[in-house]
Amino acid sequence: MMKNIRDIRIADFDYPLPDEKIPRHPLAERDSCKLLVSMPDGGILHRTFSDLPGLLPERTLMVCNETRVINARIRFEKSTGSKIEVFLLEPLSPEDYVLMFQSTGSCRWGCLVGNLKRWKEGALVKKLDIDGRIVELRATKVRPLDGNGQEILFEWDDPEVTFASVVDAAGYIPIPPYLKRDSEESDSDDYQTVYARVKGSVAAPTAGLHFTPQLFDRLRGAGVDVAPLALHVGAGTFQPVKSETIGGHPMHTEVFSIGRESLEKIVSVIREGRKITAVGTTSxxxxxxxxxxxxxxxxxxxxxxxxxxxxxxxGVELHGDVIENLVSILDYMKEKGADTLTASTSIMIAPGFKWRIVDVVVTNFHQPQSTLLLLVSSFLDRDPGRSPLQWRRIYDEALGHAYRFLSYGDACLLFPRS
Incomplete structure (x- = not known):
């Protein structure tokens, strides 16, 4: 099995994506986008996202990623006029996201630095207006990190100001590179889900961008329960697969957290035989x-x-006892006196993966030759004896029916083929 998975060719997950299919901005009404539904019998329906309450399984538990995109791009200008951009990737000290954004005085991040060759030595300095207080932010290179990263020390001269306020004042929303434009003020709202709460992502969990408060009211009225979790989306989500087979592709690591109440709901739903709907590939x-x-x-x-x-x-087989494994997490949390589990994952979900939790997926249309297409293919065709071509039928259908792709595009509601 392991050898077969590693030998999957990423070229088999390619499709033509014309540039005009990638919208630069979202629709004015979030839930008015198109919704392609892939049914259990393999049939395809065309609906609108606002139709979702009538399409989900009865009494499903819908799990949403409540991560919030931070203003991760911070631009500095040197006295020489050179412009340097520092892109926040992951917290180093403190490592915990919550503690990081509560930091005062200083903190350290792993970053990408644009125009690094122009930053030979010394600190970059930026003056900020934070609620009427003038704060000086300084960025200093500490050391190179693996890949192209740099450890950056940030310091600011007001002990009453948190790093959360510094980032809000200093940075810009890091919209995806394939939008081929600079961040705009409208992205501060457009590139956040309406339920975004936990700061930490450098990219939005875009399937959630289609939801509105009114749609949530209708979903709850239809008997849909909702459980939050948070996975902080890293820049690695845009990392292309450069190897011929997926065995040579290193998956990026992302930090996630889930509360006791959400875990208990998941256990209860599985015990009762109800369905779990995941909003987005991050969930x-x-x-x-x-x-x-x-x-x-x-x-x-x-x-x-x-x-x-x-x-x-x-040797990592779970023997199918999902509930027992989830209860082990709850027991661990109880022992530690913790209401939230924080962990990390670099899981690769590809054809051949054994699905244990997720029954239904709400997602967007993904880039050609991406690991997210592998995930979608695996989800749709779980029978190892079946040719995993349903994803291609869906994408061909969407291309032929003027669907919009990627972050600000349209959505899918996916059921595995029975």
Whole structure:
């Protein structure tokens, strides 16, 4: 199994995506976008996103990623006129996202630096107006990191100002590179879900962009329960697969957190035989990582990280007892006196993956030759004896019916083929 998974050719997950299919801005009404529905019998329906309450399984639990995109792009200008952009990737000190944004005085991040060759030495300085207070922000290079990253020390001269306020005042929303434009003021709202709460992402969980408060009211009125979690989307989500087969592609690691109440709801829904609907591939990755975290805890392993190949490695079989593994997480949280589990995942979900949690997926249309297309293909065609071509039928259908693709595009509602 492991060898077969590693040998999957990424070229088999290519499709033509004309530039005009990628909108630069969202629709004025979030839930008015098109919704393509892939049914269990393989049939395809064309609906509108506002139709969602009547399309979901009865009494489903809908799991949403409540991460919030931060103003991760901070632009400095040197006295020479050179412009340097520092892109926040991951917190280093403090490592915890909540503590990071509560930091005062200083903190350290792993960053990408644009125009790095122009930053030879010394600190970059930027004056900020934060609620009428003039604050000086300084950025200093500490050391190179693996890849193209740099450890950056940020310092600011007002001890009453948190890093959350610094980022809000200093930075810009990091819209995806394929939008081929600079960030605009409208992106501060457009590129956030209406339920975004936990700061930490450098990219939006875009399937959630279609929801409105009014649609949530209708969903709850239709008997849909909602459970939040948070996975902080990293810049690695845009990392192309450069190897010929996926075995040579290193999956990026992302930090996630889930509260006790959400975990208890998930356990209850599985016990009752109800369906779990994941909003977005980030929610999918988090949910499908949980049984592996639980299995680790049962064996005394408290690293709280899922490796990309764990689902396919001999000896990591979970014996199908999902509930037992999830309860192990709840027991661990109780023992630690924690209301929230924080862990990380670099899970690779590809054809051959054994699905354990997610029954229905709401998602957008993804880039050609991306790991997210592997995930969609795996979800739609779970039978290993079936040719995994439903994803291609869906994408061909969408291309032929004027659907809009990627972050500000239209959506899919996916059921696995029965």
């Amino acid at each position: 999918v990755r988090t949910l499908e990582s949980l049984p592996y975290i639980g299995a680790q805890l049962k064996s005394g392993n408290v690293t709280l990280h899922v490796d990309q190949w764990s689902p396919y490695t001999e």
